């Protein structure tokens with residue numbers, strides 16, 4: 001495709017794009033516009049967690065990596081619609097590549113951005129930079145004649161060596177605790193993950209640091225109204241068909257999200273970005 005970008009079909013039929021430049025390697029699935037791997041060459045440590053039991057045949061959203069949630073987050077009010085919207089189960093196309101030796105830019109678009117549960121006319125693009133950092137931007141443009149509201153998330157699964165050793169820095173204020181009847185609680189300090197965790201932090205921190213005893217990751221965010229922290233814990237992981245139960249110890253989701261709803265007027269554009277270093 002270009003000097004640092006190649007495409008292959010996996011044994012189960014997924015179209016995968018590999019990037020390998022001076023700064024990093026990365027793998028992207030065109031099903032879902034879904035990043036699966038990011039390894040900066042400065043330390044050769046994988047940043048993203050991908051479930052060993054992820055369903056990788058295009059029949060279900062991939063467990064791990066960076067799912068793209070849009071145009072809603074979590075459940076839709078209307079029963080029967082898929083959690084987190086319909087883009088993570090759509091085929092995407094690469095519409096542009098800009099390949100430099102130390103940073104590769106890929107621009108993707110879903111085959112279609114309309115779907116049941118969303119009335120707006122939107123153009124959606126994903127702009128990915130694979131360099132010393134991974135930068136991923138979800139760009140929503142209102143191409144219609146009237147305003148619409150949407151929600152979204154870059155639902156990143158980070159790889160950690162041991163969840164009990166993790167510390168998160170940079171979050172503050174209150175959060176909605178989805179495992180405690182949506183109670184509004186103060187952000188803990190220090191911030192450790194000791195049990196099932198599902199929290200919407202009503203916080204627009206532009207930098208969160210995730211640290212365990214092997215590595216430290218800086219997670220930058222912009223265009224968001226919240227940061228979601230999720231780990232299913234042992235019991236929920238055991239209930240999930242696409243995740244070995246003990247793997248909850250090796251992942252943590254820190255999601256750059258619009259959970260409160262963003263209204264876009266006709267012609268307006270919104271960009272939700274996460275940067276992983």
Ligand SMILES: O=P(O)(O)OC[C@H]1O[C@H](O)[C@H](O)[C@@H](O)[C@@H]1O
Nearest residue numbers: 074083084178198228229230253
């Ligand atoms: O299983 P999924 O539909 O991929 O959702 C996985 C998780 O996503 C978010 O983090 C939500 O806050 C959680 O409530 C949800 O369980």
